[in-house]
Amino acid sequence: MTANKKILVLPGDGIGPEVMREVRRIIEWMDRRRHVSFAMEEGQVGGAALEATGSPCPDETVERALGADAVLFGSVGGPRWDSLPFEKRPELGILRLRKELGLFANLRPALVMEPLVDASSLKPDVVRGLDLMIVRESTGGIYFGEPRGIETLPNGKRRGVDTEVYTEEEIARVARVAFDLAKKRSGRLTSVEKANVMQTGRLWRAVVSEIGKAEYPEVELSHMYADNCAMQLCARPKQFDVVLAGNLFGDLLSDLAAALTGSLGMLPSATLGAPDASGRRHALYEPIHGSAPDIAGKGIANPCAQMLSFAMLLRWSFGMEEDAAMIETAVEKVLAGGLRTADIMGPGTARVGTSVMGDAVLRELDKLAA
Ligand code: NAD
Numbered sequence: 452m453t454a455n456k457k458i459l460v461l462p463g464d465g466i467g468p469e470v471m472r473e474v475r476r477i478i479e480w481m482d483r484r485r486h487v488s489f490a491m492e493e494g495q496v497g498g499a500a501l502e503a504t505g506s507p508c509p510d511e512t513v514e515r516a517l518g519a520d521a522v523l524f525g526s527v528g529g530p531r532w533d534s535l536p537f538e539k540r541p542e543l544g545i546l547r548l549r550k551e552l553g554l555f556a557n558l559r560p561a562l563v564m565e566p567l568v569d570a571s572s573l574k575p576d577v578v579r580g581l582d583l584m585i586v587r588e589s590t591g592g593i594y595f596g597e598p599r600g601i602e603t604l605p606n607g608k609r610r611g612v613d614t615e616v617y618t619e620e621e622i623a624r625v626a627r628v629a630f631d632l633a634k635k636r637s638g639r640l641t642s643v644e645k646a647n648v649m650q651t652g653r654l655w656r657a658v659v660s661e662i663g664k665a666e667y668p669e670v671e672l673s674h675m676y677a678d679n680c681a682m683q684l685c686a687r688p689k690q691f692d693v694v695l696a697g698n699l700f701g702d703l704l705s706d707l708a709a710a711l712t713g714s715l716g717m718l719p720s721a722t723l724g725a726p727d728a729s730g731r732r733h734a735l736y737e738p739i740h741g742s743a744p745d746i747a748g749k750g751i752a753n754p755c756a757q758m759l760s761f762a763m764l765l766r767w768s769f770g771m772e773e774d775a776a777m778i779e780t781a782v783e784k785v786l787a788g789g790l791r792t793a794d795i796m797g798p799g800t801a802r803v804g805t806s807v808m809g810d811a812v813l814r815e816l817d818k819l820a821a
Contacts, residue, residue, distance in 0.1 A: 523764055643674075
């Protein structure tokens with residue numbers, strides 16, 4: 452029996468609770484078949500928390516998240532809350548968690564599983580075998596920099612201001628996450644900015660180069676302007692392995708990379724904080740899709756992204772590489788067998804709902820564990 456690992460589960464809104472249910476079944480399966488137990492707690496976040504407590508991220512949720520080894524997050528938001536003022540919106544739930552837990556490194560894999568090669572908008576040959584990881588800085592840069600706001604000028608016209616600002620420390624800590632990843636993967640890292648026109652870009656390039664030279668001489672580091680990177684991702688995505696970017700460029704490039712894989716319902720993510728002296732770090736895992744209000748409650752959501760987020764949790768927070776890989780393989784085998792939720796249907800495949808997809812993954816896990 453492995454020691455208890457404390458996971459806070461935050462299903463949230465819309466399809467969040469539906470896809471989380473399928474992860475819970477995997478967790479029960481692991482308890483039964485792999486003799487791994489987790490100490491699970493469930494908390495409130497997003498619209499559900501707003502209705503119950505008046506806050507999209509109540510203090511209690513933050514405290515529990517701080518006390519957990521890992522947070523498994525569903526999704527938040529929906530049309531019911533769309534007319535609320537900005538500071539009340541369910542989406543603030545995730546922003547507060549990221550801030551309170553100091554989660555500065557967002558890891559987004561873009562992986563094309565062989566059975567889904569045709570789901571991409573690019574030609575199969577361009578994306579077949581694609582497996583890249585975008586590391587996005589997620590607590591700094593232009594989304595948080597001051598000054599920011601909209602002001603009215605003396606001439607009565609309005610002016611909007613955002614500020615791109617990065618300190619050396621902010622760049623260095625996310626760069627180390629990317630270098631560590633590159634070391635574990637192919638040993639290649641592409642750092643992305645606009646050093647040609649932005650001062651933060653110049654500093655970014657300098658700091659990443661210094662760290663590479665001093666601490667990771669074995670990693671092959673290259674630099675690329677963000678606009679070129681967007682173009683290269685569409686033209687020759689397989690040239691990349693780990694891509695490091697600031698908040699704004701990372702946001703855009705990771706969505707672009709997600710589109711290369713063809714389905715939102717398949718993509719997980721992790722957001723990590725800094726390790727403490729014992730190596731423990733706060734971490735939150737979530738699918739990249741939102742609460743999908745258009746299909747919520749219908750039992751047709753694809754649970755794979757949530758399951759694969761759990762696999763990332765096992766790998767990154769608990770070092771359980773074998774179990775993580777087992778879940779990933781089970782998902783791929785189900786897809787190869789032709790079962791699909793509506794969002795990833797292809798010619799000759801059978802359409803199933805959320806729980807049948809979950810059943811199929813459990814069956815594959817049974818076979819893999821036999
Ligand atoms: P979305 O990702 O929720 O949905 C986009 C489209 O993809 C929809 O047609 C949806 O049905 C489909 N889709 C998404 N996930 C799917 C899945 N697992 N299976 C099958 N189909 C799936 O994005 P949106 O519509 O722009 O946003 C809806 C709500 O979610 C908004 O309130 C938004 O603010 C919120 N949101 C939350 C998060 C988060 O919680 N981290 C992220 C993005 C959006």
